[in-house]
Amino acid sequence: MQLARTVYSADGRVLLSAGVVIKDSYIDRLRKLGFPAVYVGDPVEAESFKEAVRESTRRRAIAVVKESFDEVKLGSSLKIEPIAQVVNDIVDEVVSSREVILPLTDIRSHDDYTFGHSVNVCIISVMLGVALEFDDLTLRELAMGAILHDVGKVKVPEEILLKPAPLTSKEWNEMKKHTLYGFDLLRGGDGLSSRAAHVAYQHHERSNGSGYPRALAGDGIHQFARIVAVADTYDAMTSDRVYRKGITPFESLKVIKELASDDSGQLDKYVVDTFLANVVPYPPGAKVRLNTGEVGMILGKGEYSRDSVMVEVKYDASGRPLRKPTIITVLDMRVAQMV
Ligand SMILES: [Fe+2]
Structure with missing residues (x-):
């Protein structure tokens, strides 16, 4: 291998x-x-499968976020400049990448979860901002808010953050305060838009009013926070996939769709529709088995419908390699399974 x-x-x-x-x-x-x-x-x-953001940029961003958060933990004020620099690179790369592909190379070690998650949430939020046709300045402000959305967690005691068991209601209340801590840390930050502070404050608010800390609802929640809520929910779910062998990206997208349905109403419908219309539900390069038993590799998004993907079929149903691989469009990925 x-x-x-x-x-x-x-x-x-x-x-x-x-x-x-x-x-x-x-x-x-x-x-x-x-x-x-x-x-x-x-x-x-x-x-040959281009990511929206280069792995080296992603890695650099994770390192910068880790260093900045560690400094804040030790009592320094947050240095915006190094984060703004790497955020600029992320925005530039997402804007210039032609196809919107989810950052699925997120197989990472457990201990850098918070930092890898912050960077993924930033990348997904910028993709959403591009799809929503935000101008350059707006994209950069959104990206700063997204990468810093959980900065308040540095003020939450580690025994609560890393507790391997369910939290007591007292601990849960403390955990929820990361939104307020984040708002306080970012408010009035030099060179930082107040909109970024509001992302930290509001990213756990839910469209139906069931969120925290203020139970805001609908348009009362800042648009940036509604975008980051979708990115945050999606990335948390797909990361679980790695750690707990949980759900695939495709299944996560279905859950996201449900969370924006009239029944649930947790996530912003328009943001979620934009998300679903612009992502590739399966990572290019992934192997899939079709319902015919043939095995192939995902090439990218299909042209026919939102859910379709292009697959290069390489093996027949009995596992023999095809002399000449064929490229087909699979209209419904429920008929295919990741292998
Ligand atoms: Fe959070």
């Missing part, structure tokens, strides 16, 4: 380069470091 994508440590160092042949000792070591999975396969094939 060959490693298809480079594995990075939480601080952005290369642990194993794409292309190396994976030995048992590497697997043991990665497991000890908390990596639940790695990408295997042909690195050239994996490389």
Whole structure:
């Protein structure tokens, strides 16, 4: 087995380069470091699928966020400049990438969850902002709010944040305060729009008024916060997939859709519709088995409908490689399963 994508440590160092042949000792070591999975396969094939944001940029952003949050934890004020720089790169790359593809290379070690999550939420929010035709300045303000949405968590005691069991109601109330802490940390920050502070304050508000801390509803919630709520919910769900073998991106999208339905009303319908219309529900490069038994690889979004994808069929139903792979459009991905 060959490693298809480079594995990075939480601080952005290369642990194993794409292309190396994976030995048992590497697997043991990665497991000890908390990596639940790695990408295997042909690195050239994996490389041909362009991400909306380069892995190196994503890694750099994670490192900057980690450093900034750690400093705030130790009592310094938040330095906006380094975050603004890497956020600018993220916005530039998302704007110039032609296809909107979810950042699915989020197989990461457990300990950098908060930071990886912050960066993913930023990337997804910017994609949404682009789809909503925000201008450049608005995109950058949204991106700053998104990457900093959970900064208030640095003020929540670690025994609550990392508790491996359900929280008591007292602990849960403290956890909820990360929205207020975040608002206080960002309010009046030098070079930071007040809209970013409102994202931290309002990202757990829900359209039907069931959120916190103020139970705001509908348009009473800032549009940026409604966008970040969708990105936050989606990324939290797909990360669970890695840790707990939970749900696939495709299933997560269905849950997101439900959360915006009239019955639920938690997420903003317009934002969710925009999200669903612009994402690829399966990661390009992923292997799928069709209902015919044939096995292929996802190439990208299909042209016929929102849910369709293009698949290169490589193996027949009995597992024999096809002499000439064929490219087909699968209209309903429920007939296909990830393998
Ligand atoms: Fe949060």
